[in-house]
Amino acid sequence: MASIDEQNVLTLLNREIKPGQSAKVNFNTAKLYTQTTVEVPIIIERSMQPGPVVLITSGIHGDEINGVEIVRQVIAKGINKPAKGTIICIPVVNVFGFLNMQREFPDGRDLNRMFPGSKSGPLASKVAYQFVEEILPIADYCLDFHTGGSSRFNAAQIRIDKSDNELIKLAHIFNAPFIVFSKTIAKSYRKSCMQLGKPVLLFEGGKSSDSNKEIAEIGVQGIQRVLSHLEMLREEFTPFQPKQKSIIIEDSAWMRAKYSGLLHVKIPIGKRVEKGEYIAIITDPYGSFRHKVKSTQSGYIINVNQSPIVYQGDAIFHISKDK
Incomplete structure (x- = not known):
């Protein structure tokens, strides 16, 4: 199990990293069919000054490139x-999925x-077990980065439990839209963090198998703001402070397609819409059918289905609910 001793020496995966040192430790999870070892690189940077341990992860789903x-x-x-x-x-936790641009592990889990x-x-369960036993215990704070699944594009957001006041404070410091x-x-990983008493911010932004410059910038700036709050950000970095504070979404609902066809979205992600507002069109490929999609409620668009083709019943917009 990972630990820091009285001399402030960090032990992680049987490797000792002293104050002021940098290290790259390989988390050996399993082997490919060819018996080639699959290693998950872990990049560790330590200051001479004692302080919190922040664990930053992404790629738990292998196709979430943002x-x-x-x-x-x-x-x-x-x-x-x-x-x-x-x-x-840990930039890529699920190396298996990343190699194949797939969300899941090779066993489909x-x-x-x-x-x-x-x-x-x-296999996936063993990797999760090793992670929880050998890496997670050393963390004081966890930042985990995800995207929307399939072709669904998430507005940049932090997801937290509304009953945790410490996380609400940290989420406002991160200051995603x-x-x-x-x-x-x-x-989930987030559940394990909570069970171990590790404050965790879960970031969602963009969609799978896609890299979005704006979403990446929001994520990087958010990390800097959290590190600055913890007095861990070096002086040469100055996090940008947006004028607008995070908008809190307490409840939301999905709008689903009434018809199958080609989807033409007419509004930007993150926009506030009013009930009855025209937000998309569904057409057939032959020019004989055209259906205007109107918002079923007032709120913010926090997810948009960017698939060019949808079937009846597919989720197309995720909209917040006004209290």
Whole structure:
């Protein structure tokens, strides 16, 4: 199990990292069919000054590239070199999925539904178990980065439990455009963090198999604001402070397609719409059918289905509910 001793020496995966040191430790999860070992690189940066341990993760779903890009930029720009404490970055947790641009593990299981895992379970469960046992215990704060699934594009948002005042404070410090109150999913990474008493911010932005410059910038800036709050951000970095504070979303609902056809979205992600507002068109391929989609409620558009073709009943817009 990971630990920090009285001399402030960090031990992670049987590797000792002293104050002021940098290290790259490989988390060996399993082997490919060819017996080639699959390693998950963990980048560790330590200050000479003691302080919190911040664990930054992405790629729990292998096809969620935006999160990977956010953590990559944090490392490439040196933001992960702390003024005090320790920053641990894992840009790609699910290397198996990343190699194949797939959400799941090769066994078809979703890693984010396998926590805290099992020592003798299937592959995804074993990886979750090792992560919880050998890495997570050392963290004081966790930042986890995700995107919308399939072709559904999420507005940049932090998801937290509305009953946790510390997380609400941290979410406002991160200052993504939206803070979404959402229940914690059973067997998720976020659930394991909460069970171990680790404050965790879950960031959602963009869609899978896509890299969006604006979403990446929001994520990187949010990380800097949190590190600055913890007094871990070095002086050469100055996080941008948006004029607008995060909009809190307490409840939301999906709008579904009434017809199958080609979807033409007419409004930008994050826009506030009024009930009855014209937001999209569904057409057939032959020019004989045209249906105007109107918002079923007033609120903010926090997710848009960007698939060019939809079927009747498909979720097309996720809209917040006004209280």
